[in-house]
Amino acid sequence: MYTPVHSRATSAYRQVGVQSGIEGASPHVLIKMLFEGLVQSLNAARGAMARGDIPEKGRQIGMAVRILDEGLKGGLDPARGGELAANLGALYDYCVARLTQANMRGDVTAVEEVLKLITPVADGWNQIAAAPAGRA
Known part of the structure; x- marks a missing residue:
């Protein structure tokens, strides 16, 4: 059964603890918010690791x-996204594997690697919104 991307992204975003700004947001904005939350969690995990705060590291990496x-990969539509969706899915899987290693x-350095991989994708997503109409 196919669930629309907007519904999956909204559901996933609620599940990771974000409460404000999701109602009525476009699918593009929801994905942008997921990227922002991801980068925030990765930076918080790095900070927790630097402080030796193991429970917080685990919480942030888990988020x-x-x-x-659940959010970014769950929002992909392989039928419509084709090769791009497959490549993003593979990137997200790789990032999950690296974060699991980082946590264990x-x-x-694994957290920093994920940040380096995700940042250009997030920046590209943000540029789509900034592109003039008809060029996105």
Whole structure:
């Protein structure tokens, strides 16, 4: 059964604890918010790791994994997205694997790697909204 991207993204975003701004938001804005939440969680995980705060590291990495898996990957439509959706899905899977390793090993370089991989995708998504009509 197919669930529209907007519904999946809204549901996933609610599940990761974000309450404000999702009602009435466009699918594009919801994905933007997911990227923002992901980057925020990754930065918070790095900070927790630097402080030696293991419970907070686990919480933040867990939130980042949920955003990647349930929000961003869950919002992909392989039937309509084709190769791009497949590539993004593979990237999100890789990021989840690296974050799982980071959590188990306390490896901040894995968290930083995910940030480096996700940031250009998030920036590209934001540029779509900034593009003049007809050029996106």
